[in-house]
């Protein structure tokens with residue numbers, strides 16, 4: 001874990017405290033105020049807890065290899081490799097590999113077995 005990055009991330013969450021505290025106060029009092037010291041303390045602590053949790057969620061979203069791949073599935077298609085007719089799978093995009101067949105005019109679908117082989121060649125999980 002990069003402690004500097006984590007600290008910066010928690011600081012970034014604190015930037016929403018001046019928004020959160022007055023909004024909480026508005027709904028509590030039914031009119032606009034800048035919030036009580038308790039509203040500010042509560043918002044600051046909530047943002048600390050939120051930051052500590054969502055650091056991991058956001059890190060997964062922005063770095064996960066599984067979200068890097070875009071699949072297409074089609075029923076009753078002929079496999080491009082073994083010619084068996086079954087549910088076909090196609091890897092349309094692998095962002096990190098600069099692989100983009102999303103606008104392919106003749107998309108090739110493969111059966112589950114052949115797609116596993118193709119996925120292995122591209123270094124992605126099937």
Ligand SMILES: [Zn+2]
Nearest residue numbers: 079082111114
């Ligand atoms: Zn096949």
